[in-house]
Amino acid sequence: MPNPYLPNPAVIQRITDENEARDIKTFQVAFCDEKVRDTFRYTCGQFAELSLWGFGECPIGIASSPMDQGHLQFTVKRTGVVTSALHNCEEGATLGIRGPYGNGFPMQMMEGGNVVIVAGGFAFTTLRSLTNYILHPDNRRRFGDLAVIYGARSPGELIYKYDLEDWARRDDIQLHVTVDAGHEDWTGLVGYVPTILQEAAPSSQNAVAVVCGPPIMIRFSIPVLDKLGFPPSRILNSLEMRMKCGIGKCGRCNIGDKYVCKDGPVFTFEELQKMPREY
Ligand SMILES: Cc1cc2nc3c(=O)[nH]c(=O)nc-3n(C[C@H](O)[C@H](O)[C@H](O)COP(=O)(O)OP(=O)(O)OC[C@H]3O[C@@H](n4cnc5c(N)ncnc54)[C@H](O)[C@@H]3O)c2cc1C
Numbered sequence: 001m002p003n004p005y006l007p008n009p010a011v012i013q014r015i016t017d018e019n020e021a022r023d024i025k026t027f028q029v030a031f032c033d034e035k036v037r038d039t040f041r042y043t044c045g046q047f048a049e050l051s052l053w054g055f056g057e058c059p060i061g062i063a064s065s066p067m068d069q070g071h072l073q074f075t076v077k078r079t080g081v082v083t084s085a086l087h088n089c090e091e092g093a094t095l096g097i098r099g100p101y102g103n104g105f106p107m108q109m110m111e112g113g114n115v116v117i118v119a120g121g122f123a124f125t126t127l128r129s130l131t132n133y134i135l136h137p138d139n140r141r142r143f144g145d146l147a148v149i150y151g152a153r154s155p156g157e158l159i160y161k162y163d164l165e166d167w168a169r170r171d172d173i174q175l176h177v178t179v180d181a182g183h184e185d186w187t188g189l190v191g192y193v194p195t196i197l198q199e200a201a202p203s204s205q206n207a208v209a210v211v212c213g214p215p216i217m218i219r220f221s222i223p224v225l226d227k228l229g230f231p232p233s234r235i236l237n238s239l240e241m242r243m244k245c246g247i248g249k250c251g252r253c254n255i256g257d258k259y260v261c262k263d264g265p266v267f268t269f270e271e272l273q274k275m276p277r278e279y
């Protein structure tokens with residue numbers, strides 16, 4: 001049986017600075033082993049353990065879409081030891097990848113219905129994966145309306161600006177991009193995500209809402225979704241607990257009897273309401 005802790009080497013093909021503060025970067029990577037590259041499969045919302053020799057490893061959501069061929073993307077905020085070491089890497093450097101891990105978004109629950117994505121800050125990563133997955137020509141007709149409400153503190157802190165520009169040109173997505181504080185060059189929406197969500201008022205009919213962002217954004221977005229008619233069983237959230245093994249062995253990430261790495265990180269609000277408030 002292969003050792004589940006053994007990372008697969010991958011080379012960094014491209015590094016993209018995502019924000020003005022330059023503390024968020026997207027790493028496009030490709031497995032060195034062609035066989036691993038061709039057989040690695042994942043669903044939106046899953047994560048991987050990224051490692052750098054001599055520094056350690058950390059869980060990072062997969063930001064690319066499962067429809068992308070030959071490479072993966074991870075968007076990483078410089079936070080501490082491993083993420084800083086990653087930020088110091090250059091294109092061509094090698095890192096380790098274990099995964100994919102976690103349950104991912106319940107695509108069967110979403111297919112055939114409308115999807116509302118509510119995101120704040122750099123927690124947009126796996127939701128960006130989901131948006132690009134739904135918008136892919138092979139998938140678009142399997143979903144109904146797609147609404148994306150995404151906000152950041154300032155225009156310079158919006159990530160994936162290249163995607164936002166592409167999406168804004170399409171007529172099969174209702175895109176609402178907002179910033180907390182405007183700027184003289186900013187002609188878009190200004191206001192907190194929950195306020196913009198309330199104004200956009202996407203229908204809850206046959207819809208699922210996926211909410212990821214800072215705790216305060218989530219706290220104020222839930223009552224808005226509730227008023228719009230989304231039941232807790234149709235609202236999804238992805239948790240970011242401290243993790244170690246990522247595969248349900250070490251007990252580092254558990255909340256009550258749930259392992260966030262294995263049973264999550266995606267949970268419905270109905271499930272979260274039944275769990276101890278340790279997240
Ligand atoms: C399922 C999952 C998906 C994630 N996806 C992403 C992603 O797409 N992009 C991204 O940048 N980060 C993501 N994270 C968070 C990322 O794993 C942590 O930022 C990372 O582990 C920090 O490692 P470090 O060695 O750089 O920091 P450390 O040196 O270990 O810690 C630095 C500081 O960060 C805090 N910290 C460490 N881990 C976490 C955590 N999990 N949650 C909150 N605070 C933490 C520590 O308490 C400390 O204050 C995700 C976490 C999980 C569990």
Ligand code: FES
Nearest residue numbers: 244246250251261
């Ligand atoms: S991280 Fe080890 S059990 Fe979840």
